[in-house]
Amino acid sequence: MSELSRIPIGRFSIITQLTPKALRLYDKKGLLVPEEKDTLTGYRYYTMPQLETGIKIKLLTWLGFSLEEIGDLLEASESENKTVLDNLFNERLEETEKEIERLTQVRKILRNKEESLKLFYLRTTQPSIKEVPDIRVISLRQIAPIQQIGPMIGKIMQEIYRPENQRNMVSITGPIMFLHHGEEFTPENADFEVAVPITGRVTLEAKDLQVRTIPKSKVASTTYRGPYPEIGQGYVRVHEFVIENNYEISGPLTELYLNSPQEVPPEQLLTEIQLPIIQEDTY
Structure with missing residues (x-):
């Protein structure tokens, strides 16, 4: 050279x-x-x-x-x-559009910071204790990126609405459930389960689906209103309630989706958060 x-x-x-x-x-x-x-x-x-x-x-x-x-x-x-x-450019464009959507929501919150701070607790109902009965569900559990929840719900719904299951009067009896089985939050490699409450005589074609009964439990519950990415507000409040009342968490964190993002805007989404609990020993 x-x-x-x-x-x-x-x-x-x-x-x-x-x-x-x-x-x-x-x-x-x-x-x-x-x-x-x-x-x-x-x-x-x-x-x-x-x-x-x-x-x-x-x-x-x-x-x-x-x-x-x-x-x-x-x-x-x-x-x-x-x-x-x-x-590669299309993948980056899709990621960018998702980030723009997130940042648009961030800007909206920051521009209305006083109202947003007021809503921190107003978005969640007062936590309470409730008894949840046995729930028969079709479920799918995977270790996968958390974004797979949508396709997993779709797979269960496809099974429910197969002609054979419809002839057997299979129907949905409650909101879609998300159960987090992992010990920590790992969004790219999460251990979670999607479950749909059902009734009727079910036959399954997909080998990774199962029909099971989620056992009855006592839970601390709150209902959160707002976009899914901000649901941490609800978890903070219900965890505070659990600690203040000397309970221990005894099972997977559970979310129940009470309405659909296809039907209402993000700020009107309703999610019930349930933490299975037992009374902590106090000596």
Whole structure:
């Protein structure tokens, strides 16, 4: 490499507006490997063609792509693989639109902070103790991303409305239930169950579904009104109630969806939160 074509890392950093720290990371990840490294000093030198790659990485990082995705995009660009490029850009667009929706809701709350703070407790009913009887359900339990709840509900509904089950008078007797069996919140790898209360003689085609009875229990209950992503407000209030009244949680956290996002706007969604409890020993 001639002296004129060698671009030191400092100058390369200024031109591409990528920090030396970022350039060293991209070197380590194989995204942008310097054309030459000084064996004595370890100093990195780049070439003119690598400037374009650096600018592309800068743009793709700003667009929110991960380093792994950027590597795939650069490789697809080099090989002119339009399918990979389209798929990755479409996935990023979908993620961006979801984030815009979330941020729009955040902005709405922040602009009305006084009202939002007042609603922190007004969105939930006063927690109470209730006895829940045995509930016969069709259920599906998986370890999966929490976003799979929609397809899981759809699979159960498809089974309920199969012609054979309809001839056997299978019908829904209560709200859709979500049971969280995990010991911690891991949205990408959650252990949870979706259940739909039913009556009638059920035959199942899908091997991962089951008919079971959720045993009766005593629960601390509250009803939350509002968008699902903000349901933590309800959990805070019912947990405070459990602690203040010397109860222990004895089973999976359960949500009952009392209406549907297909029928009402997010601010009118109603979710009952149930925490199975036992009385804590006090000595």
